[in-house]
Amino acid sequence: MSFTTTKLTTAMATAGFALLGSGLAAQEITYMCSSDGTECATAREIFDRFEAENPGVTVVVDEVPYKAILESLPVQLAAGTGPDMAKVTDLGGLSQYYLDLSPYVDAQYWEDSFGGTLDWYRKGADDNGIYGLHSQLTITGGYANKTLFDQAGIEMPGGDATWDDWAAATRAVAEATGTDFPMAMDRSGHRIAGPAISYGAKLFDANGEGKLVDEGFTAYVQKFVDWHNDGTMARDVWAGSGGSSYQDAAQEFINGELVYYYSGSWNVAKMDDNIGDAFDWVVVGSPCGSGGCSGMPGGAGIVGFEGTEHPELVAKAIDYLAQEENYAEMTAKTKNIPAHLGVASKGVEYPGASEGAANALNAWAAQVAKVSPVAFQYQGYKNNRAMFNITVERVTQAIVGELSVEDAMARAAADLETALAEAN
Amino acid sequence: MLMILEPIMRVIEVPMKFLQTALRLKNPAWLFLFPNLVLFGLFAFLPILVNVAYALTGSDGILLSDRPYVGMQNFTDLMACESYLDPNSCKDDLFWRAVWNTVWFTTLQVGLMVGFALITALILNRDIRARGFFRAVFFFPVLLSPVVVALIWKWILQREGILNAWLDGLGLETFNWLLDRDWAFGWSVFLSIWAHMGFYTLILLAGLQAIPRDVYEAAMMDRASPWRAFRRITLPLLMPTMLVVLVLATIKGVQTFEEVYAFTGGGPGSATTLIIQYVYETGFAGAPRLFGPAAAASLLLAFVLVVLTVIQLWLNRKNVDG
Numbered sequence: 001m002s003f004t005t006t007k008l009t010t011a012m013a014t015a016g017f018a019l020l021g022s023g024l025a026a027q028e029i030t031y032m033c034s035s036d037g038t039e040c041a042t043a044r045e046i047f048d049r050f051e052a053e054n055p056g057v058t059v060v061v062d063e064v065p066y067k068a069i070l071e072s073l074p075v076q077l078a079a080g081t082g083p084d085m086a087k088v089t090d091l092g093g094l095s096q097y098y099l100d101l102s103p104y105v106d107a108q109y110w111e112d113s114f115g116g117t118l119d120w121y122r123k124g125a126d127d128n129g130i131y132g133l134h135s136q137l138t139i140t141g142g143y144a145n146k147t148l149f150d151q152a153g154i155e156m157p158g159g160d161a162t163w164d165d166w167a168a169a170t171r172a173v174a175e176a177t178g179t180d181f182p183m184a185m186d187r188s189g190h191r192i193a194g195p196a197i198s199y200g201a202k203l204f205d206a207n208g209e210g211k212l213v214d215e216g217f218t219a220y221v222q223k224f225v226d227w228h229n230d231g232t233m234a235r236d237v238w239a240g241s242g243g244s245s246y247q248d249a250a251q252e253f254i255n256g257e258l259v260y261y262y263s264g265s266w267n268v269a270k271m272d273d274n275i276g277d278a279f280d281w282v283v284v285g286s287p288c289g290s291g292g293c294s295g296m297p298g299g300a301g302i303v304g305f306e307g308t309e310h311p312e313l314v315a316k317a318i319d320y321l322a323q324e325e326n327y328a329e330m331t332a333k334t335k336n337i338p339a340h341l342g343v344a345s346k347g348v349e350y351p352g353a354s355e356g357a358a359n360a361l362n363a364w365a366a367q368v369a370k371v372s373p374v375a376f377q378y379q380g381y382k383n384n385r386a387m388f389n390i391t392v393e394r395v396t397q398a399i400v401g402e403l404s405v406e407d408a409m410a411r412a413a414a415d416l417e418t419a420l421a422e423a424n
Numbered sequence: 425m426l427m428i429l430e431p432i433m434r435v436i437e438v439p440m441k442f443l444q445t446a447l448r449l450k451n452p453a454w455l456f457l458f459p460n461l462v463l464f465g466l467f468a469f470l471p472i473l474v475n476v477a478y479a480l481t482g483s484d485g486i487l488l489s490d491r492p493y494v495g496m497q498n499f500t501d502l503m504a505c506e507s508y509l510d511p512n513s514c515k516d517d518l519f520w521r522a523v524w525n526t527v528w529f530t531t532l533q534v535g536l537m538v539g540f541a542l543i544t545a546l547i548l549n550r551d552i553r554a555r556g557f558f559r560a561v562f563f564f565p566v567l568l569s570p571v572v573v574a575l576i577w578k579w580i581l582q583r584e585g586i587l588n589a590w591l592d593g594l595g596l597e598t599f600n601w602l603l604d605r606d607w608a609f610g611w612s613v614f615l616s617i618w619a620h621m622g623f624y625t626l627i628l629l630a631g632l633q634a635i636p637r638d639v640y641e642a643a644m645m646d647r648a649s650p651w652r653a654f655r656r657i658t659l660p661l662l663m664p665t666m667l668v669v670l671v672l673a674t675i676k677g678v679q680t681f682e683e684v685y686a687f688t689g690g691g692p693g694s695a696t697t698l699i700i701q702y703v704y705e706t707g708f709a710g711a712p713r714l715f716g717p718a719a720a721a722s723l724l725l726a727f728v729l730v731v732l733t734v735i736q737l738w739l740n741r742k743n744v745d746g
Contacts, residue, residue, distance in 0.1 A: 071708060078486035093711060235603050236583060242690025242697050243705045385711035400605060400693035411517065422484050423712040
């Protein structure tokens with residue numbers, strides 16, 4: 001073989017490998033994302049770096065309304081036409097579609113960093129796979145308008161105050177200051193679960209299956225309905241809608257029409273941006289009941305789907321977000337509580353957040369310790385969304401007087417029986 | 425026109441004859457109908473069959489292969505009632521609340537709307553000032569999207585809406601219109617009438633204008649009072665149009681969804697939940713997605729709509745046959 005022939009062959013082989021290599025590397029994956037603030041934009045920034053470090057790889061961030069994640073994504077996944085990755089909140093409900101990342105990532109790092117939240121994405125107790133990066137850890141609890149308490153000259157209930165204490169105090173403040181509503185709670189089955197657990201709701205039977213109605217759950221629902229009837233709770237939020245649709249009361253709190261607002265940690269950025277210096281607000285966590293002072297954990301996570309054509313790349317992209325420095329950046333920019341234990345232990349500096357917002361985020365982080373194990377189990381339960389929806393629908397019927405609390409609870413139990421039979 | 429078409433048809437005739445001979449087609453009309461039949465089959469007939477299949481199967485699976493056959497169970501569950509007049513006695517109380525809401529909604533909406541549309545058409549049929557302007561004004565809401573209609577009225581009626589601002593300005597007590605079950609239902613009927621009345625007014629106006637003027641002139645010569653002329657001439661001669669309007673409005677009323685859903689979300693509680701919302705929420709918005717009961721409910725609704733459509737076709741034929 002002459003020197004020229006050898007050179008030509010080598011050049012052709014090199015070109016061939018280069019073409020082959022570029023063909024393999026030119027991969028595109030889609031990330032379906034919904035945003036409460038800057039989640040998708042922050043993910044985009046981090047993925048830009050990921051793309052720069054992995055030439056030929058494109059991550060398309062498809063920002064969609066939250067409703068599309070709740071309603072369209074499950075249908076797409078069932079039909080086999082879903083995206084490669086998505087930010088989901090129905091963590092257990094979609095677990096059948098998740099891609100197991102464990103063959104592609106350092107499983108020990110994930111176990112050490114994300115601990116308990118990994119269970120929320122697993123298919124059952126005997127499943128050890130790694131399926132989701134919990135990108136937003138949230139805790140439900142209350143915000144109080146401190147300025148109104150100061151104006152009324154009424155002392156704000158302390159950390160171990162009960163729901164009854166808060167109801168009495170907020171009624172007094174509202175009366176003294178002419179505020180429209182003493183209290184409000186988001187219209188959501190997730191939100192009412194924490195208080196119900198605090199009143200002793202078990203939410204599971206002996207076999208670990210969902211059981212909505214028991215003495216504790218009914219006791220809190222009865223109080224909740226009574227508070228709507230006596231004007232303690234703003235009727236607009238729960239009674240103003242039908243079905244199981246979500247409704248919040250953030251705007252009422254921001255407008256200063258509300259003394260106490262039971263919602264969650266994800267509202268800090270909104271409160272910080274919209275309230276400004278108008279009044280002082282504080283995070284007061286979850287009031288206590290006879291069985292504790294629990295809120296509900298929750299939030300959103302980033303998962304890959306089994307149907308993807310690029311499982312390795314999907315795992316690599318999610319793993320990139322999970323790395324400590326990237327996760328810390330994502331948490332800081334989106335003003336969320338970290339689920340990454342390493343990031344949490346070092347603390348997060350929130351750039352651009354006011355002192356009040358930073359205090360609020362730290363106050364929320366401190367609430368995690370108060371969360372009942374039942375609440376953690378409920379958050380990871382695959383049929384929890386059915387239980388949330390049934391709660392909203394039936395409790396609303398009791399509030400507006402279509403059903404008595406007793407009948408509403410009987411209906412709720414029957415609805416859950418039907419739902420579990422259909423789902424399993 | 426014929427001069428243009430003739431050469432084109434001659435050009436087409438050659439390949440068509442060839443095709444007809446080659447394929448031995450006795451009736452080439454089917455060849456032209458075929459694309460439309462395929463589209464109709466795919467997008468109308470097939471979904472109906474799929475809907476029937478869902479109604480006869482259970483579970484929350486979306487693929488039929490994942491859904492076990494349950495026979496008439498979904499229909500039986502929907503129809504299980506001690507008394508159909510009392511939703512609380514039914515196994516699926518929400519379905520029957522939606523059914524009765526739809527019955528009341530349609531009855532009130534159609535009755536009032538056709539009545540107001542008739543009065544409006546009678547006024548607009550007279551030789552009044554700015555008649556064209558008023559015809560446009562009454563028709564304008566028909567052009568709006570149902571969601572826009574709902575949002576407009578929501579902004580007017582909500583707690584801090586325009587109506588309460590006016591009441592407050594006049595020193596009157598404000599009221600949370602959409603939190604009271606009866607008021608929310610009443611306003612839902614009202615906004616639906618507001619949104620659709622213009623369309624039916626237009627149809628009735630056309631009907632009124634088709635009544636020969638000389639009949640009225642003869643009545644005037646006989647000194648018939650306006651009321652008598654209305655009762656003996658206008659109403660009988662307008663009745664065919666009126667019947668079509670009634671049936672059309674009833675079909676549309678039964679199908680109402682978007683505007684009421686965007687207006688009240690079906691609340692307070694289930695006070696304004698109509699049957700289409702029940703189907704949507706059961707099949708798509710809930711968890712798990714209960715496609716079976718949703719499909720069964722939609723088939724029951726389809727049966728009602730078919731009955732109404734047959735009535736409309738029969739009335740149309742009766743009109744044509746005189």
